[in-house]
Amino acid sequence: MVVRRWRTGTVGICALALSLCAPVFVPATAHAEPCGHSSPGSSGLSADGGSQSSGRPSQNDQRALPSAGSGPARTVAWVTGVHSANRTHDRFTVSGTDLGIMWDNGATGADRRVLMAFGDTFGDCSLPGEQWRHNIIMRSADTDLSDGIDILDPVPGDIHSGTSLLPGTSDFSRDLVGSLAVDGVEKTVIPTAGIAVDGIQYLNLMSVRKWGGNGEWWTNASMIATSADNGESWELRPETVRVNVPVEVPGVEQVSTGNENFQQHAYLKHDGYVYDYGTPQGRFGAAFLSRVPEKQILDLAAYEYWDGGAWVPGAPDRAVPIVPPTVGELSVHYTGDKFVMLYGSEQAAGIEIRTSASPEGPWSPPTKVVDSERLGGGMYAPFIHPWSSGNDIYFTASRWSDYNVMLLHTTVP
Structure with missing residues (x-):
């Protein structure tokens, strides 16, 4: 299958397989107002793409960093926004964004970085289109996290600097992978997980068909993109498409029941495998688990699925929940003696933590570390x-x- 390399971020997953993206009817969307009106975003916000009225402020109305009080977690610092020490509005033309998926780029010495992938992003709210981007990347070399995450300065042409810049600019983080940007077809393309293997960066993205109510959205598929230059440019890999059934794509043989449970991902490297934790579209499903030898991460036929007692090769429909609903975006980390999972829970109205002695579990009962309210x-x-x-x-x-x-x-409790 042909691998296509997109340097400008103008083409998304649906452009590789347009039969994924037939328009469908879905219910009305929810709204939030980061730019003073209904705006898109991977938090479940809806996209309008309209022109701007006069008098709109150029920056998102970000509030002061909240205090978590005496709970299990404490807030440290804003990473993005006009109130962050990183001054992302001035340095990256980023007034608002979300996610911040992090992974080690696998380099050594001075080139070692933590790469951070963000979802739908906007800049100057006063301009038509609000300088909207579907996904961006930032880079950090900060080892002292006690006072926040320092993002490196952006430098044109430097793949180890703070971001990938739009050509001809010195302060504008650019799209990594674009989208058709058509509501009900493919509204946006959102990163969900990242990992490095042998110097190659792997970024899993979901093609969002349409936003729904809070925590609800519909996907076309998920897919891996790869980068050999520290996240500067990305190749979409069509052989890794996991179609959200019952959508059918002629000519794509890997379509099977079970891939709907791997529309969003979380990656963990352990003992020569990449463990791939999956959830369905939205934030109301369970968590499932597959694994693949590190060097075969692009080969869907090489994945094994946890059925509750054994690893079953090539059968995503055999995967059973390892954590019950409701599991939102999640991440998994190995401390050296235990595995730690964090995820947002709509049911608990906050962020929960679980631990396990093995990647597949059993996972401990949840402890609420962040009370959303x-x-x-x-x-x-x-x-x-x-x-x-x-x-x-x-x-x-x-x-x-x-x-x-x-x-x-x-x-960790």
Whole structure:
């Protein structure tokens, strides 16, 4: 199958298989107002793409960093937004964004970085289109997380600098992988997981057909993109498409029941395998598990699926839930003696942590580490920093009302 390389971020998953993307009817969408009106976003916000009215502020109305009080987690610092020490509005033209999926780029010495993938992003709210991008990347070399995550300065042409820049600019983070940007067909393409193997970066993305109510959206498929230059440019890999059945794609042989449970992902490297934790579209499903030898991550036929007692090759329909609903965006980390899982729970209205002695479980009962209402509501998408040490867990999370990303800290119970 032909592999296509997109340097400008103008083409998304649906452009590789347009039969994925027939328009469908879905219910009305939810709204939030990071730019003073209904705006898109991977928090479940709807996209309108309309022109701007006069007098709109150029920056998102981000509030002060909230305090978590005396709970299990504490807030550390904003990572993005006009109130962040990173000054992302000035340095990256990023007034609002979410997610902040983190992974170690696998390099050594001075080139070692933590790569951070963000979802739908906007810049100047006063401009038509709000300088919207579907996904961006930032880079950090910060080893002291006690006061936040420092993002490196952006430098044109430098693949180890703070972001991938739009050509001809010195302060504009650009799209990594674009989208058709048609509501009900493919509205956006959102990163869900990242990992490095042998110097190659692997980024899993979901093609979002349409946003729904809070925590609800519909996907066409998920797919892996690869980068050989530290996340600067990306290749979409059509052989890794996991179609959200019952959508059928003529000519794509891997379509099978079970792939609907791997529309969003979380990656973990352990003992020569990449463990791939999957959830369905939205935030109301269970978590499932597959694994694949590291060097075969692009070969869907090489994946094994956990059926509750054994690993079953090539059968995503045999995967059983390892964590019951409701599991939102999740991340998994190995401390050296235990596995730690963080995820947002719509049912618990917050972020929960579980631990296990093995990647497949059994997983401990959940402990609530973040009460969403205590932090002002709308907390989602906890992603563990890969350089967290021992039982000290640093993780990012997004707050819907601010539509920006913060860093938090907790201790493994």
